[in-house]
Amino acid sequence: MDREAALLVAYARGDRAAAQALVERLAPRLVAMATRILGDATEAEDVTQEAMLRLWRYAPAWRAGEARVSTWVTRVALNLATDRLRRRRTTGLDDAFGPAGEPQDCRRSVMAEMHVAERAAALRAALTELPERQAQAVALRHIEGLSNPEIGELMGIGVEAVESLTARGRRALKAKLAGRRAALSLEDGDE
Amino acid sequence: MSEGKEPERGTGQLPSDRDDDPLDAAFAAARATAPAVAPLSSDLSARLIADALEAMPVQSVSPRRADHVRRFGILSWLRFGVSWPAASGLATCAALGVWVGAAPPDFVDAVSGSLLSELGLEDPLAAIRVDNLSDAFDLASFDE
Numbered sequence: 001m002d003r004e005a006a007l008l009v010a011y012a013r014g015d016r017a018a019a020q021a022l023v024e025r026l027a028p029r030l031v032a033m034a035t036r037i038l039g040d041a042t043e044a045e046d047v048t049q050e051a052m053l054r055l056w057r058y059a060p061a062w063r064a065g066e067a068r069v070s071t072w073v074t075r076v077a078l079n080l081a082t083d084r085l086r087r088r089r090t091t092g093l094d095d096a097f098g099p100a101g102e103p104q105d106c107r108r109s110v111m112a113e114m115h116v117a118e119r120a121a122a123l124r125a126a127l128t129e130l131p132e133r134q135a136q137a138v139a140l141r142h143i144e145g146l147s148n149p150e151i152g153e154l155m156g157i158g159v160e161a162v163e164s165l166t167a168r169g170r171r172a173l174k175a176k177l178a179g180r181r182a183a184l185s186l187e188d189g190d191e
Numbered sequence: 192m193s194e195g196k197e198p199e200r201g202t203g204q205l206p207s208d209r210d211d212d213p214l215d216a217a218f219a220a221a222r223a224t225a226p227a228v229a230p231l232s233s234d235l236s237a238r239l240i241a242d243a244l245e246a247m248p249v250q251s252v253s254p255r256r257a258d259h260v261r262r263f264g265i266l267s268w269l270r271f272g273v274s275w276p277a278a279s280g281l282a283t284c285a286a287l288g289v290w291v292g293a294a295p296p297d298f299v300d301a302v303s304g305s306l307l308s309e310l311g312l313e314d315p316l317a318a319i320r321v322d323n324l325s326d327a328f329d330l331a332s333f334d335e
Contacts, residue, residue, distance in 0.1 A: 016240075044229075119221075
């Protein structure tokens with residue numbers, strides 16, 4: 001049994017120190033992942049809270065060996081984040097270019113930051129138009145930087161299926177972003 | 192997810208990234224939104240712990256108290272779990288059981304004897320008959 005599974009079992013038996021340890025081990029990564037996918041720290045915290053709440057509720061039924069706790073809760077957070085992203089579809093590309101997408105890298109100039117934020121926001125808006133599984137695979141591969149086997153484990157599919165999803169997702173994204181070159185500020189924004 | 196992939200996250204340094212590719216530039220921008228592991232705000236941490244305690248399937252125990260419960264066994268029932276009226280009721284029933292076993296009233300013998308005879312069985316305790324507790328400590332006499 002991995003360490004997190006042991007902590008979850010202890011939590012289910014009433015050990016509050018185990019709850020604290022699980023929060024410290026799991027939540028920071030969930031917040032980071034959700035922030036990169038959603039571009040909004042507040043929404044990312046809500047996603048993390050909901051994912052962890054589902055973990056607490058599932059704790060009594062947890063069976064050793066069925067999955068890794070970190071994988072399980074990351075999958076839940078990923079689904080919640082992509083659901084929220086897709087609900088923004090009605091917002092439209094232009095409205096997505098708000099301060100929420102602003103990066104935290106203070107080394108860039110203000111203008112460069114704006115261009116980066118615009119690119120990230122345009123990408124997230126385009127992701128909402130992809131089929132859900134494609135959007136998840138692309139986000140995990142190209143935003144989260146996970147390997148194909150890691151994505152396969154998270155999504156419960158084989159490596160070939162991951163490759164297929166990410167390839168189709170990239171093609172679809174390229175097509176969607178092609179008409180948005182101005183919004184992406186590629187000509188002006190590249191440093 | 193393996194820990195080994197961690198340095199690549201949020202750095203924009205994935206092998207597939209090419210600065211001249213608009214899509215990869217957009218991916219890099221999205222990755223720059225947050226570090227690989229974001230520190231938890233104190234507010235979020237408090238919310239997560241509050242949720243955990245509220246959803247806890249059994250009453251929360253501290254490690255020290257859990258150890259105490261294990262160490263003192265049945266005494267810990269009285270202190271933490273079982274109320275005093277319930278405990279005194281349990282003790283009364285136990286004492287009554289001992290008394291009935293040691294010196295059964297006449298009606299017990301009558302009922303058990305009739306049951307055994309109906310079933311065609313002999314009283315297995317016929318050889319050992321408790322006389323009477325009031326006769327000091329000579330509890331049993333053996334039929335030879």
